[in-house]
Amino acid sequence: MKRVLALGIYLCDREHLAESIVAELARSRDWQVEQRWIALGTSPVPPALAAVTVEQVAGPIPKFALLNRLLRGVDLGGVDHLLVTDDDIALPAGFLDRYLALVERYRFALAQPARTHDSFVDHGFVEQLDGLEARQTRYVETGPLFSLQRAAFPVLTPFDETPPMGWGLDFTWPVALERAGLRLGLIDATPVSHSLRRPAAYYDQATTLAGMEVYLASHPHLGRAEAFTIVEPFPAAP
Amino acid sequence: MTGSQPLLSVVVLGGDRAEALRPLLESLCRQTLARAAFELVLVDDGVTGDLARLCDDFAGRLPLVRSPQRPAGRVAARLHGFYRARGQAILQLEPDDEAPPGLLQAHHDFHLARGERLAGLVGPLQPTPGLLADRAALARWRADPLQAAAASPRPEGPVDLRACWGARWSFQRALVVELHGSHQGHLTGGHDLELAVRLRDEGLSLEFSEAATCWSGGDPGLEVARRRMFDLGVAGARLQAARRKWRLPPWLGLPPGWHLLAPLARLGPGPRGALLGGLLDGLAQGRR
Numbered sequence: 001m002k003r004v005l006a007l008g009i010y011l012c013d014r015e016h017l018a019e020s021i022v023a024e025l026a027r028s029r030d031w032q033v034e035q036r037w038i039a040l041g042t043s044p045v046p047p048a049l050a051a052v053t054v055e056q057v058a059g060p061i062p063k064f065a066l067l068n069r070l071l072r073g074v075d076l077g078g079v080d081h082l083l084v085t086d087d088d089i090a091l092p093a094g095f096l097d098r099y100l101a102l103v104e105r106y107r108f109a110l111a112q113p114a115r116t117h118d119s120f121v122d123h124g125f126v127e128q129l130d131g132l133e134a135r136q137t138r139y140v141e142t143g144p145l146f147s148l149q150r151a152a153f154p155v156l157t158p159f160d161e162t163p164p165m166g167w168g169l170d171f172t173w174p175v176a177l178e179r180a181g182l183r184l185g186l187i188d189a190t191p192v193s194h195s196l197r198r199p200a201a202y203y204d205q206a207t208t209l210a211g212m213e214v215y216l217a218s219h220p221h222l223g224r225a226e227a228f229t230i231v232e233p234f235p236a237a238p
Numbered sequence: 239m240t241g242s243q244p245l246l247s248v249v250v251l252g253g254d255r256a257e258a259l260r261p262l263l264e265s266l267c268r269q270t271l272a273r274a275a276f277e278l279v280l281v282d283d284g285v286t287g288d289l290a291r292l293c294d295d296f297a298g299r300l301p302l303v304r305s306p307q308r309p310a311g312r313v314a315a316r317l318h319g320f321y322r323a324r325g326q327a328i329l330q331l332e333p334d335d336e337a338p339p340g341l342l343q344a345h346h347d348f349h350l351a352r353g354e355r356l357a358g359l360v361g362p363l364q365p366t367p368g369l370l371a372d373r374a375a376l377a378r379w380r381a382d383p384l385q386a387a388a389a390s391p392r393p394e395g396p397v398d399l400r401a402c403w404g405a406r407w408s409f410q411r412a413l414v415v416e417l418h419g420s421h422q423g424h425l426t427g428g429h430d431l432e433l434a435v436r437l438r439d440e441g442l443s444l445e446f447s448e449a450a451t452c453w454s455g456g457d458p459g460l461e462v463a464r465r466r467m468f469d470l471g472v473a474g475a476r477l478q479a480a481r482r483k484w485r486l487p488p489w490l491g492l493p494p495g496w497h498l499l500a501p502l503a504r505l506g507p508g509p510r511g512a513l514l515g516g517l518l519d520g521l522a523q524g525r526r
Contacts, residue, residue: 129317132308233318235308236308
């Protein structure tokens with residue numbers, strides 16, 4: 001059975017959906033799923049998450065620094081897909097099996113599920129496009145959930161921690177992946193709901209934005225208009 | 239955008255029948271603009287008939303990108319087309335339009351010269367030569383208040399989008415793919431109107447030019463046209479409810495105090511009265 005390593009961070013001092021995410025991922029029939037989560041905050045780790053929580057961190061640490069901590073010492077040799085998730089999304093039933101089947105069918109080295117129409121979105125491009133099953137794109141956002149296929153591990157991991165909270169990575173990733181001959185895309189058939197809280201609700205957006213501008217100034221990247229492009233659409237079945 | 243990409247993307251939603259697209263495709267073959275300078279993105283959202291064959295017929299003559307999706311409504315198809323387009327600027331045409339030979343050149347040259355994020359170009363909408371020969375169909379076409387407004391002569395230069403949003407206008411792709419953004423889920427069904435409202439709010443600066451004249455050949459019949467006006471009325475009323483400060487009448491070609499004149503307008507003769515009646519019924523429905 002193929003292996004998936006799921007990495008997640010939950011804010012244990014805030015309302016979150018980590019328990020339902022962990023349970024849904026564990027229900028996969030087609031994949032052997034290992035989960036590694038970090039609890040961010042000082043409240044006790046919920047019992048349902050104790051088995052998958054590998055560390056608790058009190059202070060504010062940027063997301064991609066935490067993800068690199070979760071990856072440290074992990075042998076990715078036998079892992080087929082790396083899945084990275086935030087704690088504030090609702091996954092549809094049977095999510096992982098359907099999602100990864102489509103990721104593999106369309107050979108996306110970097111992918112993410114589209115967002116439901118009622119989700120908070122910073123870029124409408126990631127919202128579900130009705131009528132499509134998936135689309136090869138030049139943009140995949142850094143959250144709330146994305147996945148890397150094995151071929152993308154050496155290109156994108158360990159994650160670049162330069163931009164605060166990862167802002168801007170989503171505009172440099174396509175350049176790196178396309179140079180490596182890899183594809184990225186969105187899966188419209190398995191949209192996730194991102195409506196528990198607004199993105200970036202718990203950190204300073206102005207500082208993060210300024211950091212992103214500095215980061216992009218020194219890294220090859222796409223502009224928004226170039227990134228928000230459908231390279232090839234894959235229609236949903238009638 | 240790289241140098242190998244066209245500057246202008248013409249986006250067309252496939253419509254109902256493949257063969258109905260043939261006049262438009264033929265007219266696009268006769269453009270003065272070089273083929274390398276534009277692309278045609280044809281969103282196939284369930285077009286009936288042999289669209290594959292039609293596309294094959296034009297494969298060597300047009301830079302045609304057929305982009306398929308399951309039928310999911312005009313909003314989804316439109317967004318699909320915008321995101322699929324590679325051009326710096328987008329011109330939307332309807333499947334029953336025909337393009338005079340200079341249409342694409344006019345839009346291309348405008349955006350080549352201006353290139354600003356908020357720049358847009360619009361020309362008058364005129365009946366196709368075929369429609370001009372059919373008096374009854376022409377009367378129905380002219381009865382549509384949006385088409386009548388779009389056909390009105392006006393001076394070259396800046397124009398208020400409210401007066402001509404039913405015409406064919408082009409805009410920068412960057413503006414629309416960033417703007418559609420987080421609002422997609424709130425589209426009401428009056429997406430043509432809502433897109434226009436949003437682009438105007440964003441500061442779209444529209445220029446009018448006779449050189450950008452487009453021909454429209456749509457004659458759906460009175461009942462379908464009336465239904466479209468009804469839907470537009472519903473959408474307009476919902477938009478108004480969502481945007482309290484938004485002024486509805488100028489966008490729909492209605493005079494001040496239109497609600498007082500409504501009973502009289504319905505009694506107007508011929509198709510004009512029928513279409514206005516449909517619009518007013520839709521507005522009433524949308525307000526409920």
